[in-house]
Structure formats: structure tokens, C-alpha cells
Amino acid sequence: MSRPVVTAQPAETVALAAQRMREHKVGSVVVTDHDDRAIGILTERDMIRLAAAGSDASSAKVSEWMTADPDTIGPDMEARAAFASLAERGYRHIPVVDDGGGSAAARKLVGIVSMRDLMRVAMIQPADAQAHEMPKGLEGVVVADTTVGDVRGLEGFYHYRQYNAVDLAKSRPIEDVWQLMFEGRLPTTLAEREAFAAKIRPRRAIPPAVLEVLPAIASAGDVFVPLDALRTAVSQYGAALGFRPSHDIDGETLGDNAMSTCAVVPTLICALWRLRRGLEPVAPRDDLSYAANYLYMMQGAVPTPEHAAAVEKYLISTVDHGFNASTFTARVITSTGADLGAAVVGAIGALSGPLHGGAPSRALQMLDEIGTPERAEPWLRAAVERGDRLMGFGHRVYKTDDPRSLMLREVADSLGGDKMELARHIEATAVKVLDELKPGRRLYTNVEFYAGIVMDRCGIPRELFTPTFAASRVIGWCAHILEQAADNRLIRPSAQYVGPPPPEPVPPISV
Numbered sequence: 001m002s003r004p005v006v007t008a009q010p011a012e013t014v015a016l017a018a019q020r021m022r023e024h025k026v027g028s029v030v031v032t033d034h035d036d037r038a039i040g041i042l043t044e045r046d047m048i049r050l051a052a053a054g055s056d057a058s059s060a061k062v063s064e065w066m067t068a069d070p071d072t073i074g075p076d077m078e079a080r081a082a083f084a085s086l087a088e089r090g091y092r093h094i095p096v097v098d099d100g101g102g103s104a105a106a107r108k109l110v111g112i113v114s115m116r117d118l119m120r121v122a123m124i125q126p127a128d129a130q131a132h133e134m135p136k137g138l139e140g141v142v143v144a145d146t147t148v149g150d151v152r153g154l155e156g157f158y159h160y161r162q163y164n165a166v167d168l169a170k171s172r173p174i175e176d177v178w179q180l181m182f183e184g185r186l187p188t189t190l191a192e193r194e195a196f197a198a199k200i201r202p203r204r205a206i207p208p209a210v211l212e213v214l215p216a217i218a219s220a221g222d223v224f225v226p227l228d229a230l231r232t233a234v235s236q237y238g239a240a241l242g243f244r245p246s247h248d249i250d251g252e253t254l255g256d257n258a259m260s261t262c263a264v265v266p267t268l269i270c271a272l273w274r275l276r277r278g279l280e281p282v283a284p285r286d287d288l289s290y291a292a293n294y295l296y297m298m299q300g301a302v303p304t305p306e307h308a309a310a311v312e313k314y315l316i317s318t319v320d321h322g323f324n325a326s327t328f329t330a331r332v333i334t335s336t337g338a339d340l341g342a343a344v345v346g347a348i349g350a351l352s353g354p355l356h357g358g359a360p361s362r363a364l365q366m367l368d369e370i371g372t373p374e375r376a377e378p379w380l381r382a383a384v385e386r387g388d389r390l391m392g393f394g395h396r397v398y399k400t401d402d403p404r405s406l407m408l409r410e411v412a413d414s415l416g417g418d419k420m421e422l423a424r425h426i427e428a429t430a431v432k433v434l435d436e437l438k439p440g441r442r443l444y445t446n447v448e449f450y451a452g453i454v455m456d457r458c459g460i461p462r463e464l465f466t467p468t469f470a471a472s473r474v475i476g477w478c479a480h481i482l483e484q485a486a487d488n489r490l491i492r493p494s495a496q497y498v499g500p501p502p503p504e505p506v507p508p509i510s511v
């Protein structure tokens, strides 16, 4: 357990308690009375509730937002039992009190145990003793500390560092967000913004050694799978630029690799797609905004400001999203000390799966198949009854509206178009059908549903939907790669063996 405990008084303001949490880098404070007894706990989750309710932390009292009479454990409880207690109740922190000889009145606060403390202990336990505690798909398991950002699934909120991601998408260009992700701060002056953008521009051009092999990469296979091509091109890019293992280079060099890779990915996507269609790649233009340049390199024509702004919002909203599968993949690969190219290539592979990044074109396909509002209910009902997954619905973390989908719905509305009315009808019907046929699962639209509609309206071909997702997510991957490398430990979990008991004698082969 951790000692001394960071505490707060019930009459203090939430703002003061929050400041103390930040100073001590903890996710909760235990609220104590004058006799040092734990009478409540105030966590980061409570802060979010408070913000969501529009309350003012500088006047709200700790006693109004804390969980009163929190569950506690005694100092003698076994680590595994404490872990079970936390996991079962969905807590991340639990106060430790001495039992004062059994009298409730005398139960003094002596420490606090966090999931993190217990995970540390769990690492030295044999795998079979604790593996069964792990939910399938590692749902809810905290595997690292990060300052890059987080997703609050129950509150329907996500953030890049300390800022609401949707607010950033609505108010800043993507280069500012990129700087925030890499350097930890937003530019505060135009000169600062320009200085960062100036680092990006020259890195957007594809180096000759990569350009040379792009036609071969673009033409491989009977069917063009852009993410496969991108994966190969990024691999080639890392080799051409001589990326070295992150283990062997300093943070500055790794940061330089990251800047170059993020800058070139959109150019690679557009060049590969154009080459496959027998068109010449279009070189980037420095006078266009980030998204305008992306659409220009893809379509060969400067887009309307509305389309460029819509795509830029989409790109910003998908830069990062907690420990999703591709981000985790990038961090695992980086933890081995491998080079940044390897980590990005692995992340692209993870993103290519339909359960992660491959859904927006499938969501649009569903819209096409349904075709008219009257067909929505029977079509959706039949699909869910067959056991199919409705693409663009459901999320591992969000159990309420996905804030990205809400923002993209607004963007799609402003762009108009014939698909919007049908999309809104399908969304409402699907949520109703899912609620009826999958009760309690809390399935709503995710980012992919309206992303497809926005991209379609802006002239992005369906096969480039997921690559466009990769064009922005690479910034998030790289922010995580830099963070992982800066404080690295090999990620090497365990599995619970559930096959036939070993060791069995190896049988001879029959002739």
C-alpha cells in the first residue's frame, strides 16, 4: 500500500483537492474527519462528473462530490484478495484502515491501495495464480501510466493530455494538436504554431528511395488493399531513412523519426492510391491547410474550405483514443527496443482489422444495402438476430454516446447530402433494435458510423477511409511510442495454460 495517504477535508473545495491530486500525481484523495477516519473518497471520476454537471470546482465542496463511507480493507488483507475486491467493485483505489480493535469509530486511515500497487505485486506471483482474474480481451485492465490522453467511457468523454479532444477538433488546426501530443503543450502564439508547421512541411515529400519502389507496392495483388500497401511503404521508409532501434538512440532522434513518419504517411497513402489507378502522385503543397493538402494530394484538385474543415475535424478527433489495439501494439513493439518504423507498421496491421479501424466503409455499405427508411427495421433486426455485428455500433469503452460520433454527426449535418436523413433514421432504429435484442449491452453509434458519411461527402473514396484514419492516428501512435521509449520496460505478460496437462511423453510417429 502507499503511505502517507493524500487526504482532503470534507469542507474543502473540490478545486483544492484536485490541485493536491495533481501535485502528488494520484488519482484520488481520501476524505478524513478530525480523528483521521476515512469518511469518503474523491476520485478523478468524480471530477469528471462535476465538470459534466457544469458545476464550479472552486465553490463545490468535497463532501458534495465524494463517495461517502467508502469500502475499506484492513492492512492484513492478502494482496490477491485486495485485488479481487477492487476488480469486483470496479474501484481503482481502496483506503486501508486499521480496525482499532474492531470499533468502527476508531478505524484510522493508515494507507491506500491502488490497482497499480496490486499489479506490481501480481507481477511476482505465478501466472496461474492470477491469470483468471484477467477479463478476456484485457477489458478494463490498466497496463501502463500515460500522460498522452484517456477515454472516460461512462461519461462519454475523451481527452488529449488535459484538453477535451472534441473542443480541440473544433478550435485548433491539427498541427497544434500534433505539437500537444509530441511536446506536451499547445502553441500559444502564431509564431510558435508556424515554427512547428515548418518542421512538418519538408518531411512530407516521399524520399526518392521510397518513391522508386512505390509503383511495385501499389500494384501488388489482384485487389488493392491500401493499408497493406501503406504497411509495406512505411517499412521501406523506415529502412530508407535508416531508423535505428529505439533502444540505441536518444529521445531527440526518436522524436525526429516520429515527426518524419507522421508527416509522410498522408503523402504515401495518396501516392499509393493514385499509382494503383494509373495516376501520377501529386506532390504536397505548402500553402494549403493540412487536410486541404491531404485532399489535394488525393484528388489532384484543391477542395472546398468546407470539405477541408470537415476532414480536419475528423482527423483531429481520431488522433488518439486510449489504449486501443493499435496503440497498444505500437507500445508493445517499442517496449522491445525495436525501431519506430517497426512499431508503426505493427500498429497499421492492428488497425486493419474490421473490429478496430476497418468499419467506416462497412457502415456505409450497410446504409447502401438498407437503401430506404422502411427497410431499416427489418434489415437491422434480421442482422442482429443472425448474430451479425452492426458496423459503426458498439464500443469496448463507451457505454454511452461516443463523443466523436456526436461531433461527426454535427459535421455531417452541416455538409448535408442525401445520405444524412437515412443515416439518422438507421441510427435511431439500430439503437432501438440493439436495446431490444441485446438488452443491457448499451450499444450506440461509434466514431465509424458518421465518419464514413463525412468522408464520403468530402469525396474520399471508401477504400481510403481506414487509411485516412491511419493518417491521423499515426500521430497518437508516435506520441505513445515516444512516451514508452522514454520510460521503458519490456511488455511481456503471461497467459494461463488451459490445455492437456504437461508433460506428456512425445509419441513416436506411426509408419
Ligand SMILES: CC(C)(COP(=O)(O)OP(=O)(O)OC[C@H]1O[C@@H](n2cnc3c(N)ncnc32)[C@H](O)[C@@H]1OP(=O)(O)O)[C@@H](O)C(=O)NCCC(=O)NCCS
Residues within 6 Å of the ligand: 137, 354, 355, 356, 357, 359, 384, 388, 389, 390, 391, 392, 393, 394, 395, 396, 397, 434, 438, 441, 443, 446, 447, 448
Ligand atoms: C467495437 C466492438 C468490437 C467492441 O466489442 P467488445 O467490447 O468486445 O464487445 P463484445 O464483443 O463483448 O460484445 C458485447 C455484446 O454486445 C454485442 N455487440 C457488440 N457490438 C455489437 C454490434 N455492433 N452489433 C450487434 N451486437 C453487438 C455482442 O454481440 C455481445 O452480445 P452477447 O453478450 O449476446 O454475446 C464491437 O462493438 C463491434 O464489433 N462493433 C462493430 C464493429 C465496429 O463498429 N468497430 C469500430 C469500433 S470504433
